[in-house]
Amino acid sequence: MADTPLIELIDIEKHFGSVIALAGVSLSVLPGECHCLLGDNGAGKSTFIKTMSGVHKPTRGTIRVDGKEVVFESPRDAMEMGIATVYQDLAMIPLMSVTRNFWMGREPKKRIGPFSFFDFKTANAVTMEEMRRMGIHLREPDQAVGTLSGGERQTVAIARAVYFGARVLILDEPTSALGVRQTSNVLATIDRVRKTGVGIVFITHNVRHAMAVGDRFTVLNRGKTLGTAKRGEISTEELQDMMAGGAELAELQSSLGGTV
Amino acid sequence: MSQGIEANNMAAQPGEDERVKRVSKLRKAMVRPELGAICGAIAVFIYFAFAAGDTGMFSAEGVMNWGVVSAQFAIIAVGACLLMIAGEFDLSVGSMIGFSGIVIALLSVHYGWPMWASILMAFAVALAIGALNGYIVITTRLPSFIVTLASLYILRGLTIYFSIATTRQTIIGGVREAAEGDWLAPLFGGKILKGLFTWLGEAGVIQTYAGGVRAGQPVVDGIPMLMVWALAFIIFGHILLTKTQFGNWIFASGGDAQAARNVGVPVNRVKILMFMLTAFCATVFATCQVMEFGSAAADRGLLKEFEAIIAVVIGGALLTGGYGSVIGAALGALIFGVVQQGLFFAGVESSLFRVFLGIILLLAVVLNTYIRRLITGER
Numbered sequence: 001m002a003d004t005p006l007i008e009l010i011d012i013e014k015h016f017g018s019v020i021a022l023a024g025v026s027l028s029v030l031p032g033e034c035h036c037l038l039g040d041n042g043a044g045k046s047t048f049i050k051t052m053s054g055v056h057k058p059t060r061g062t063i064r065v066d067g068k069e070v071v072f073e074s075p076r077d078a079m080e081m082g083i084a085t086v087y088q089d090l091a092m093i094p095l096m097s098v099t100r101n102f103w104m105g106r107e108p109k110k111r112i113g114p115f116s117f118f119d120f121k122t123a124n125a126v127t128m129e130e131m132r133r134m135g136i137h138l139r140e141p142d143q144a145v146g147t148l149s150g151g152e153r154q155t156v157a158i159a160r161a162v163y164f165g166a167r168v169l170i171l172d173e174p175t176s177a178l179g180v181r182q183t184s185n186v187l188a189t190i191d192r193v194r195k196t197g198v199g200i201v202f203i204t205h206n207v208r209h210a211m212a213v214g215d216r217f218t219v220l221n222r223g224k225t226l227g228t229a230k231r232g233e234i235s236t237e238e239l240q241d242m243m244a245g246g247a248e249l250a251e252l253q254s255s256l257g258g259t260v
Numbered sequence: 261m262s263q264g265i266e267a268n269n270m271a272a273q274p275g276e277d278e279r280v281k282r283v284s285k286l287r288k289a290m291v292r293p294e295l296g297a298i299c300g301a302i303a304v305f306i307y308f309a310f311a312a313g314d315t316g317m318f319s320a321e322g323v324m325n326w327g328v329v330s331a332q333f334a335i336i337a338v339g340a341c342l343l344m345i346a347g348e349f350d351l352s353v354g355s356m357i358g359f360s361g362i363v364i365a366l367l368s369v370h371y372g373w374p375m376w377a378s379i380l381m382a383f384a385v386a387l388a389i390g391a392l393n394g395y396i397v398i399t400t401r402l403p404s405f406i407v408t409l410a411s412l413y414i415l416r417g418l419t420i421y422f423s424i425a426t427t428r429q430t431i432i433g434g435v436r437e438a439a440e441g442d443w444l445a446p447l448f449g450g451k452i453l454k455g456l457f458t459w460l461g462e463a464g465v466i467q468t469y470a471g472g473v474r475a476g477q478p479v480v481d482g483i484p485m486l487m488v489w490a491l492a493f494i495i496f497g498h499i500l501l502t503k504t505q506f507g508n509w510i511f512a513s514g515g516d517a518q519a520a521r522n523v524g525v526p527v528n529r530v531k532i533l534m535f536m537l538t539a540f541c542a543t544v545f546a547t548c549q550v551m552e553f554g555s556a557a558a559d560r561g562l563l564k565e566f567e568a569i570i571a572v573v574i575g576g577a578l579l580t581g582g583y584g585s586v587i588g589a590a591l592g593a594l595i596f597g598v599v600q601q602g603l604f605f606a607g608v609e610s611s612l613f614r615v616f617l618g619i620i621l622l623l624a625v626v627l628n629t630y631i632r633r634l635i636t637g638e639r
Contacts, residue, residue, distance in 0.1 A: 109505055
């Protein structure tokens with residue numbers, strides 16, 4: 001793996017009035033790695049990814065892209081540097097076709113005389129190809145996104161971000177609303193994208209999903225990082241304990257007789 | 261526990277998804293937003309072919325009769341359709357028709373403006389009002405239903421007020437005389453292909469008047485510009501919606517405005533432009549009507565906003581936006597025109613028109629909801 005992180009966030013703090021949402025969080029993403037950001041609800045995951053994608057400006061701390069210090073004034077700034085976020089609600093419009101969704105806002109055009117038209121031929125061909133590369137076999141590019149499963153919609157959103165130049169892909173709980181099969185599809189997609197050299201930040205509170213694809217793991221608890229561990233250095237149980245802050249969950253686990 | 265199942269599913273993974281059924285070309289061609297309107301139109305034509313086939317409803321004159329009425333509906337339906345797909349309503353269409361008509365008649369007849377200047381002024385005012393409707397909807401974030409309901413009353417009230425305050429009456433005549441020799445007026449009140457129809461009359465294809473001052477002239481002496489406008493709007497609207505980048509933005513703005521904004525679609529601009537388009541359509545309607553009747557009346561266009569919306573909904577559009585078809589809306593307008601005039605030909609009590617309309621609206625919406633589920637996977 002390359003040495004310079006695509007993006008590096010150092011000691012990020014974010015205060016909302018008197019509430020300290022983030023109290024010193026650090027994380028870096030290398031090309032081609034899947035960095036899992038774990039944390040329970042309220043740990044500060046959302047605030048942190050919004051800082052990373054330029055929605056919030058950090059109160060304190062440094063952000064570096066390709067080793068150079070940057071300040072994101074808006075999400076657009078972050079997007080221009082290749083940092084794309086796929087939010088939980090996806091920004092897909094179910095009534096519209098896959099192609100129309102894929103190209104929304106960046107429609108390819110062809111000119112006929114003085115008029116310019118949506119170039120559906122190119123758009124459909126690219127969409128089909130990108131979907132195929134992600135392992136989704138569309139019946140036809142003009143089928144509505146609403147006919148796709150939740151996992152497939154995630155994949156369309158990911159493929160769209162990658163196609164339009166994402167180098168760092170922030171996935172906000174992509175598996176939290178999915179069934180087993182669909183989760184495995186999304187994890188497979190993450191693996192595919194990672195192999196193309198894109199860095200991925202995979203936000204989840206499901207340790208098993210994280211262990212399935214993660215290269216590194218950072219656990220967030222009450223606005224602080226509890227450290228970053230590499231794959232193989234840490235067990236599922238340890239991650240689970242760190243996330244929940246320990247003791248109680250361990251007790252619950254033993255009474256349930258397995259991993260929560 | 262779930263490990264075993266997962267492995268099973270993974271095994272079924274390679275190649276194509278076995279649960280995606282192959283879909284036949286025919287089914288794909290059938291299942292489209294306009295299907296309900298197509299069925300409705302066919303049903304209506306079959307019904308009247310039996311009920312009024314021998315009454316001259318399908319003679320050249322009869323076709324022109326319901327064709328003009330359908331074209332009127334189509335003009336306002338196209339605007340309402342694109343606006344509805346962009347996620348908004350305009351309830352002020354009817355009032356706008358009355359308002360624009362009075363503006364033209366007042367300026368040309370009462371104030372002595374040239375007709376072309378009066379018409380252009382009416383369009384300018386209408387576009388400004390449309391833009392204002394859109395601007396208020398965008399900035400206040402109120403439902404357009406409420407905002408344009410206010411415009412419905414304000415415009416209608418102003419129309420009557422201006423008309424009475426200047427001429428002491430609500431009908432202003434003398435427009436035809438004022439339009440004489442004007443270069444712009446024929447674009448709305450004229451007819452095209454007159455030569456062709458004269459020839460058709462001479463060739464005996466269509467009937468000619470047997471006597472009177474127009475003896476020898478064909479009963480239909482040309483295609484009214486109203487129909488040309490309707491056709492132009494339908495073609496323009498359909499291409500804009502389905503073949504251009506802007507069309508994609510219309511769908512996106514109505515489908516999920518926030519998602520569209522996130523990827524850089526100028527949602528506000530799209531919506532305001534669509535409000536302006538409905539105002540433009542209403543003014544074309546008004547201008548054609550004023551030229552045809554030779555007068556403007558303050559109560560013109562009453563209930564037209566609902567008729568436009570009904571035509572659009574029969575055409576398969578979704579009331580909440582993001583889905584619909586201009587061709588469907590045009591077919592909805594055709595159904596409207598044929599039924600309204602056809603009941604007259606068939607000698608059916610004309611008050612039943614509304615009953616029929618209500619029923620067809622209900623049937624169309626039920627069918628369209630079903631089709632839409634098939635297409636979009638809504639559950």
